Amino acid sequence: MSALCDGRIVVVTGAGRGLGRAHALAFAAEGARVVVNDLGVGLDGAPDARNPAESVVAEIRAAGGEAVAHGGDIATAEGAASLVRTAVETYGRLDTLVSNAGFLRDRMLVNLDEDDWDAVIRVHLKGHFLPLKHAAAHWRAETKAGRTPVARIVHTSSGAGLLGSVGQGNYSAAKAGIVGLTLVAAAELARYGIQVNAVAPAARTRMTERTFAETMAAPAAGFDAMAPENVSPLVVWLGSAASTGVTGRVFEAEGGRITVMEGWHPGPTADKGARRTPAEAGETARELLAAAEPPGAVYGA
Incomplete structure (x- = not known):
C-alpha cells in the first residue's frame, strides 16, 4: 500500500524537537524525504552547542527513511534561500514547506523589552x-x-494568536500575523499550484511544558492528549497531494480533536447613511455589542 507522501520532498523548520520533530518523523513514515531544519538554540533563542537536527535525521534513517539536516537561520534571507536550495540540490525538487520554528520570551507588556x-x-x-x-x-x-x-x-499559528495570551504579547502578535500571512499567501499563490494553510496546535513541547505541567492532569492510560505526535497527522495530510482544494484555512489541533477556525466575520451592523456624532456612534456601538456574541476569553485572563 502506498504511503500518503510517497516521493514528496518536505522541508520542516524547527524540526529538531517537539512539534517539528514529530512532523518530520510523521512525514518520513508516510514516504516523504525530509529536510530537517533546526538552528539548535535554546528555548529563549540563545545559542545551544547541540544540533538536534542531526539526531532527527538519524532517527529517520534508522527507520529506513531519507533525510538531510539543515542548520541555517531561516529568519535570514540567505538561510531561507539555502533551505530551499538544500531540498532542490539534494532531492531534485521541493513539494511541501512546514514552518514551525520559534521560541518564547514571555513578559507582561509593561516589562517587555524591545529586544x-x-x-x-x-x-x-x-x-x-x-x-x-x-x-x-x-x-x-x-x-x-x-x-x-x-x-x-x-504554517504554525497558536491559540495565542487567535485569542491572545496574557504575558505573551510578542508571541500572540507574531502568531496572529502568521494567520494574516497565510490568508494573503493562499490568495496570491493559488495560480502557481500552491496551497497555504495554518495549524494552531496545542501540545506539550519545550515552549508549553511549564503551562501544561501546571494545568493538565496526568495522561490517561494509552493516550497522551498533549503529545505533539497527535498534531502531526493533520499537518502531514495538509502537506500531501490528498489535501487538494484546501487552502486559506486555519485549523486547531489538540489530542484527537480537529477544529476548523472560522475567524473574523461580520456581526451585527447598523448603517445610518450619514455621519454620526460621537455620542450617536457610541450609542450605536453599545446597541450592536449587546446583540453580538461575546469574544473568546484571552488565555490566562
Missing part, C-alpha cells in the same frame, strides 16, 4: 515569511517552465 519583542517577531513571523517567499519563488519559476507543482505550505 524581546523584536526577537520573537523575527523568528516566528519573519521566520515564516522568508521560507514562504523563497519556496514560492521556486514554485513560480517551475510553473513558468511548464511544471506546475502540487505544492503545499503549512
Whole structure:
C-alpha cells in the first residue's frame, strides 16, 4: 500500500524537537524525504552547542527513511534561500514547506523589552515569511517552465494568536500575523499550484511544558492528549497531494480533536447613511455589542 507522501520532498523548520520533530518523523513514515531544519538554540533563542537536527535525521534513517539536516537561520534571507536550495540540490525538487520554528520570551507588556519583542517577531513571523517567499519563488519559476507543482505550505499559528495570551504579547502578535500571512499567501499563490494553510496546535513541547505541567492532569492510560505526535497527522495530510482544494484555512489541533477556525466575520451592523456624532456612534456601538456574541476569553485572563 502506498504511503500518503510517497516521493514528496518536505522541508520542516524547527524540526529538531517537539512539534517539528514529530512532523518530520510523521512525514518520513508516510514516504516523504525530509529536510530537517533546526538552528539548535535554546528555548529563549540563545545559542545551544547541540544540533538536534542531526539526531532527527538519524532517527529517520534508522527507520529506513531519507533525510538531510539543515542548520541555517531561516529568519535570514540567505538561510531561507539555502533551505530551499538544500531540498532542490539534494532531492531534485521541493513539494511541501512546514514552518514551525520559534521560541518564547514571555513578559507582561509593561516589562517587555524591545529586544524581546523584536526577537520573537523575527523568528516566528519573519521566520515564516522568508521560507514562504523563497519556496514560492521556486514554485513560480517551475510553473513558468511548464511544471506546475502540487505544492503545499503549512504554517504554525497558536491559540495565542487567535485569542491572545496574557504575558505573551510578542508571541500572540507574531502568531496572529502568521494567520494574516497565510490568508494573503493562499490568495496570491493559488495560480502557481500552491496551497497555504495554518495549524494552531496545542501540545506539550519545550515552549508549553511549564503551562501544561501546571494545568493538565496526568495522561490517561494509552493516550497522551498533549503529545505533539497527535498534531502531526493533520499537518502531514495538509502537506500531501490528498489535501487538494484546501487552502486559506486555519485549523486547531489538540489530542484527537480537529477544529476548523472560522475567524473574523461580520456581526451585527447598523448603517445610518450619514455621519454620526460621537455620542450617536457610541450609542450605536453599545446597541450592536449587546446583540453580538461575546469574544473568546484571552488565555490566562
